[in-house]
Amino acid sequence: MxxxxxxxxxxxxxxxxxxxxxxxxxxxxxRDKDRSVTVSSTVPMPVGGKGxxxxxxxxxxxxxxxxxxxxxxxxxxxxAYNPVDWYPxxxxxxxxxxxxxxxxxxxxxxxxxxxxxxxxxxxFQNEEIGRLLSEDFxxxxxxREERPDVDKVYMTFxxxxxxxxxxxxxxxxxxxxxxxxxxxxxxxxxxxxxxxxRTVLLRIREQWKQNKxxxxxxxxxxxxxxxxxxxxxxxxxxxxxxxxxxxxRCFQQLxxxxxxxxxxxxxxxxxxxxxxxxxxxxxxxxxxLTQDGSRAQQMALHTLKMMANGGIRDHVGQGFHRYSTDRQxxxxxxxxxxxxxxxxxxxxxxxxxxxGDEFYSDVAKGILQYVxxxxxxxxxxxxxxxxxxxxxxxxxRPKEGAFYVWTVKEVQQLLPEPVLGATEPLTSGQxxxxxxxxxxxxxxxxxxxxxxxxxxxxxxxVRYSLELTAARFGLDVDAVRTLLNTGLEKLFQARKHRxxxxxxxxxxxxxxxxxxxxxxxxxxxxxxxxxxxxxxNGAKFLKRHMFDVASGRLxxxxxxxxxxxxxxxxxxxxxxxxxYAFVVRGLLDLYEASQESSWLEWALRLQDxxxxxxxxSRGGGYFCSEAELGAGLPLRLKDDQDGAEPSANSVSAHxxxxxxxxxxxxxxxxxxxxxxxxxxxxxxxxxVALPEMVRALSAHQQxxxxxxxxxxxxxxxxxxxxxxxxxxxxxxxxxxLANGDPxxxxxxxxxxxxxxxxxxxxxxAYVCEDQACSxxxxxxxxxxxxxxQ
Numbered sequence: 001m002x003x004x005x006x007x008x009x010x011x012x013x014x015x016x017x018x019x020x021x022x023x024x025x026x027x028x029x030x031r032d033k034d035r036s037v038t039v040s041s042t043v044p045m046p047v048g049g050k051g052x053x054x055x056x057x058x059x060x061x062x063x064x065x066x067x068x069x070x071x072x073x074x075x076x077x078x079x080a081y082n083p084v085d086w087y088p089x090x091x092x093x094x095x096x097x098x099x100x101x102x103x104x105x106x107x108x109x110x111x112x113x114x115x116x117x118x119x120x121x122x123x124f125q126n127e128e129i130g131r132l133l134s135e136d137f138x139x140x141x142x143x144r145e146e147r148p149d150v151d152k153v154y155m156t157f158x159x160x161x162x163x164x165x166x167x168x169x170x171x172x173x174x175x176x177x178x179x180x181x182x183x184x185x186x187x188x189x190x191x192x193x194x195x196x197x198r199t200v201l202l203r204i205r206e207q208w209k210q211n212k213x214x215x216x217x218x219x220x221x222x223x224x225x226x227x228x229x230x231x232x233x234x235x236x237x238x239x240x241x242x243x244x245x246x247x248x249r250c251f252q253q254l255x256x257x258x259x260x261x262x263x264x265x266x267x268x269x270x271x272x273x274x275x276x277x278x279x280x281x282x283x284x285x286x287x288x289l290t291q292d293g294s295r296a297q298q299m300a301l302h303t304l305k306m307m308a309n310g311g312i313r314d315h316v317g318q319g320f321h322r323y324s325t326d327r328q329x330x331x332x333x334x335x336x337x338x339x340x341x342x343x344x345x346x347x348x349x350x351x352x353x354x355x356g357d358e359f360y361s362d363v364a365k366g367i368l369q370y371v372x373x374x375x376x377x378x379x380x381x382x383x384x385x386x387x388x389x390x391x392x393x394x395x396x397r398p399k400e401g402a403f404y405v406w407t408v409k410e411v412q413q414l415l416p417e418p419v420l421g422a423t424e425p426l427t428s429g430q431x432x433x434x435x436x437x438x439x440x441x442x443x444x445x446x447x448x449x450x451x452x453x454x455x456x457x458x459x460x461x462v463r464y465s466l467e468l469t470a471a472r473f474g475l476d477v478d479a480v481r482t483l484l485n486t487g488l489e490k491l492f493q494a495r496k497h498r499x500x501x502x503x504x505x506x507x508x509x510x511x512x513x514x515x516x517x518x519x520x521x522x523x524x525x526x527x528x529x530x531x532x533x534x535x536x537n538g539a540k541f542l543k544r545h546m547f548d549v550a551s552g553r554l555x556x557x558x559x560x561x562x563x564x565x566x567x568x569x570x571x572x573x574x575x576x577x578x579x580y581a582f583v584v585r586g587l588l589d590l591y592e593a594s595q596e597s598s599w600l601e602w603a604l605r606l607q608d609x610x611x612x613x614x615x616x617s618r619g620g621g622y623f624c625s626e627a628e629l630g631a632g633l634p635l636r637l638k639d640d641q642d643g644a645e646p647s648a649n650s651v652s653a654h655x656x657x658x659x660x661x662x663x664x665x666x667x668x669x670x671x672x673x674x675x676x677x678x679x680x681x682x683x684x685x686x687x688v689a690l691p692e693m694v695r696a697l698s699a700h701q702q703x704x705x706x707x708x709x710x711x712x713x714x715x716x717x718x719x720x721x722x723x724x725x726x727x728x729x730x731x732x733x734x735x736x737l738a739n740g741d742p743x744x745x746x747x748x749x750x751x752x753x754x755x756x757x758x759x760x761x762x763x764x765a766y767v768c769e770d771q772a773c774s775x776x777x778x779x780x781x782x783x784x785x786x787x788x789q
Contacts, residue, residue, distance in 0.1 A: 072559045072569045073143040074504050075111035079120060083130030086141045089150055094632065097138040097175035103208050104175065105137040105201075108144050108151050109168040111504045112335050112387040114400060115185045116168045122188040123197045129188065132198065136205045137172075144169075145384060145508060146557055146573055149625035153635045158182040160226060172204055178634050180219040223634045232638045232678055233619030240676035241684055243701040246694045250687040251283050251292060254299070262328050263303030269333075270324040272307060274343035275642040275650075276300075279691035281350050282698065282731050297354065304351050308363045309462035314404060315436065316460065316491045319370035320344055322388075330461050331448050334388035334401045334501075338375055339645050341367050342514035349522045353729040364522050368531060371515065377507065378564045380537030381545065382515045387502035394499050403501050405457035406491070408433060408440045414494055415487050423474035431473065431480070432487040437463040505560035509546045509579035512538055514645070516586030524593035524726040532593050539590055539599060542583060548572075552609045554579045577624045577639070578648040580610035584655045588662075588734075595713050595722070595737040597745045600662060607659055610652070611671070620678030621649050640682050646692040649675060653696035661704045661734035663749040672700060695731070703769045705733040707787075710756050711763030713737060717778070718763040724780035725765075728787045 069080040071088055079086055087093035089106075097104050107124075109116035123129050133139045144151035144167065151169070157179040158165040171182035181204060186197035207215060254276060257265045264270040280300035287293030307313060310329025312321050320340050321332035345367045351360035375383045389398040415429030422431075437443050438458040449455070464472070470480040516538040523531030545566045546555045554575035561567040587603035590596075614622040621638050639647045656672035659665065676697050679690065687694050707725055711718030718737075725735055736746055738753045747753050752771050758764045759776040765783045766773040777783045 068141060072506075072557070072567060073111070073146050074502075074506055074559075075109060075113075075116070075143040075145075076141050078111060078117075079124060079141055082120070082124040083127050083134075084124055084139050085134035086139050089140055089142045089147055093138050093140050094175065094177065100138070101175065102136065102138050103180075103204065104173040104177070105133055105139045106142065106150075106154060106171045106173055107140070107168055108142045108154065108171075110143060110145050110385075111506075112337075112385040112502065113167050114333075114335070114388050115166075117389065117398075119168050119185055119197075123186065126188055126198075129198055129201065132201045132205070136201070136208075143506075145504075145506065148576055148578065149629065149633065149637075152624060152637050152639065153633050154179055154182065156226060156230060156635065156637065157222070158184070160229070161222065174216055174219055177632050178216075178219040178223045180215045180222075226635060230635055230637055231619070232621055232640060232682065233616075234674060234677045234680075235619075237677050237680050240673065240697055240700070241680050243694070243698040246683050246687045247283060247286070247698055250279060250691055250694045251296060253688040254280070254691075255292075255295065258299055259327065263299070263306040264324075264327075264329070265303075268325060268327045270312075270327065270329060271644065272312070272320060272323070272340060272344055273644070274340075274347045275646050275692045277303065277347045278350070278731075279695055281354060281729065282695045284354070285729065285731070286698065286702070301351055301355060301360075304348060304360065304363075308348070308359070311459035311461040313363070314370070315462070316404070316488055316495060317370060317374070318366035319374070320367065325448055328461075331444055331459055332401075334404055336370075336375075336386040337644075338371070338382055338384050338508075338511045339514055341371050341375070342511065342518035343645070345371075345518035346521050349525050350729055353525055353727065361526055365526070365528075368519060368522060368534070371518075372534060374503075376534075377505075377541070377560055377566070379545070379566060380534075380541035381507040381558070381566070382512050382538060383560070384504040384506045384508055384511060386500075386504070390501040391499045399453055401454065401457075401459070403495065403498055405444075405454060405459055406438065407442075407456050407458065408438055410494075411438060411491070414490050419473070419475070419483060421475060421479070426473055428483055428487050431469070431483055434472070435462065435464055435469045435480075435484060436460040507541075507546075507558050507560070507566075509542060509554050509556055509575050510582040510645075510648075512542055512546070513579070513582030513584070513586035516542070516583075517589040520586065520589040520593040524589075527723055527726070532590075535586075535590050536594060536596075539587060539602075543602065546575075552605060553613070554583060554606065554609075574626065574629060576626075576629075576648075577610070577614045577622050577652070578645070580606055580614070581622075581648040581651040581655060582645075584610070584659075585651050588655065588658050592735040593726075601745055603655075604659065604663065607655065607668070615671070616678075620674035622652055622675070624648065638678075640679065641689050642692040647690065649679065650690060650692035650696060653693060654699065657696065657699055657704060658734050661706055662736070662746070665749075672696075676700060699732045702732055705730065706736060706750075706768040706771075707733055708736045708738050708753065708756055708766045708768060708773070709763060710738045710740065710758050710766070713739060715763060720780050721763050721765050721778075721783060724783050725787065728784060730787060 063081065065080045066082060066084065066086045068076045068086045068088065071077060076088060093104065142150050154171045155165045155169060158169060158171065161182065166184045169182070169184055170186065171179050173179050186200060187194055188198060189196035190199055254265060259265065265273070265276060277300045280296040284293045284297040287296065307329050310324060312324045312329045312332045314321065319336050322335040322337055322340065323333050325331045325333060345364045348360045348364035348367070352358065352364065371382065374386065377383065388400045390403045391398050392402040411433055412429045415427060415432060417428045419426040419428060419431055442454065442456045443458045444454045466477050466480055470477045516535045519531045519535035519538065523529065523535060545558050548555065555568065556573040556575045556579055557569065559567045584603045584606050587599045591600040591603070610622070613626050616623055624637050624639050627636065638649060641647055642650055653672050653675050656668045660669040679693055683690055683694060683697065709718060709721050711721070738746065738756060741747060742754045756766050756773065759778050762778045765777045767786055774786060777786065
């Protein structure tokens, strides 16, 4: 198997000097961390490494399923035929460990994780290792995307006791669920410098028999230390820190880590990190007349352009891969995650709002086209991910990137047509290969392909502007654009015949909420009703399939069943904080895009439920999980990093501000202040680890704009004013449609709306702050001037 990357270092919060959020906390391939760690000298633990991928003869595979066969998770089902007595996370496993006095072996991963596949094939299909795990341990498998609470708790342990973490995460626990040893990927057998998984199991088994009391004492000591270290609370603080100070420090830290040539904020690997780009755009808006403001805008736009031109973007089928293994955004880790598509669609849409350059809006539309085609359920929901690995041909062993890479010969055969009017003999294939950097020898360097499995293969990456490619061959720019698009379409059609990567058809409420935002924001800004319809259908899916009306609670997961049906686990997996926060954000964005108040009403109800289930009334902020759902776990955490996804507390801070703007309910503003105050120390220490929360802090300490449009929702003049608002980048606002009905939902929430009138019976806009409103405006150009002030 090709190792297309050197392992990125994963650090929770503080990373290499600045703690830059690098997207490494979620969705990173487990290839990206291969360290095993120890917390005690009582167990002389090895450092795990990348072992050779061994093949298992089909005749040796266990044919009788274990109990994971009854699960719904695609990841757990991938392990259902292991010769391991696997248990899902639950009381049955815990009771067995206590009754038999055995340590628990907890293995956490997700279905599109490359190194999870490796360890499953090398170790969990191994009969001897399976016997060790079944006889001497209680072995538990967890899908981290189903149970982010379990993942966060034990990843906190692994990261605290080593230099990082990743997936698969393997942790040994006491029967009371306290961790005492943890690591990530282990090769199956000992190597020259690495100790294999089998040896690790034998050593832990021996230590459990000989030194169990010492292990238990060490485990209790580490757990106590983690409890103290992970506490986030207001303490004696009464107010959050200065937004100006946090903004400045966050920007300076990003500026110091910025790659001037290729964009992004690290050498390699490079992650998209939309939370950073969001921060830079907000920083630009509030510092437009300063050098730093211009610099922030340039950093974000340049990063987005370099990403879109690089191989991290799928130029044939659209959408973005998980991250780049090199500084140039050229060779990606090929996995595609829903949460990346959702957030990047918004980032590219905002770049279009700010710059007016249709390059960015075209990228956003391409992302959403990919999601609609490849990650969408017929009922409106969105699937989680597509794998990096697939067989080059049917019946062959899967290889990373096989679905996405091309040889020169393939392209020449698909695009043999001569290009008329060129200054030299030229085919469509040669034109495409020149523009996208394909070579006979392949454009993947040996250092990124140590086993030589991708020799002669190419990843498409834009090498020249359309203007330069056109000038090189004496062609018209529009003609080159048409030729390239036609060529890409032919490659896309040819690619359909390749074996596809595995699709994780699990649907998560949180990521569906992000995707509703992606479609709603992009549709509203670009004025594309069809995109808003996708957002509406996504929200309807959430309400129909992932919401329990009786309790008012969200479900975390549902699954694609046969024949387009939707299935649930039994008992259901209830939602976590991020599910509520991201869905509420999606519904608020959808209300502003569609002006259908039912979505706003549902957002308010979900926020009430979120407050009831997760709010820390003593320390402020929200816990990641319900108290009951996390019973037995040694920690109850508050997520404190904006990484590949924003922290649910950061998103909740924004939601509370917006909900206060929509309703005037003081309780939500008070909660926002408490939340920001609780995270004060974290922001002061490493503001760049929480750029989304720093944005919320700035929004709180500025005045939120209430932009009210009085008019008939279906009238052209009303739509013109609404589109004017959507076309301007204003992150710190709520957009309200007042239709003149005093009994409407919003009029009941905000009585001052009934005092606003249409001017001369025309659709009329008011820009209000603290219920003090501007003069009435009926012309979109005048409204645009006011919004730009």
